Amino acid sequence: MATLICKAAKVLLFCGLYFLAIRYVHTYPIPMTLQQQQELIVISNAFGVGDTELFYILAMMLIDLIVTIIAYSILMRLWRHYRMRR
Helix, strand or coil: CHHHHHHHHHHHHHHHHHHHHHHHCCCCCCCCCHHHHHHHHHHHHHCCCCCHHHHHHHHHHHHHHHHHHHHHHHHHHHHHHHHHHC
């Protein structure tokens, strides 16, 4: 039962970190310049995606996932180090 609770806590931690990454890792307050918009169109066309906004959203979700994985692994290493010292 304790392992189930521990695994559930880890899943909730990961989901919480992903929510925080979605909330705070983005460029929305700063509008894209025309040059950035043109580069986004060129990159999305290179990947074969016609909808540039969908491509931008998917790219930001991937970046958020990467940030979440890095933050989660750092937290788990810190927790393991803390428990070993105790």
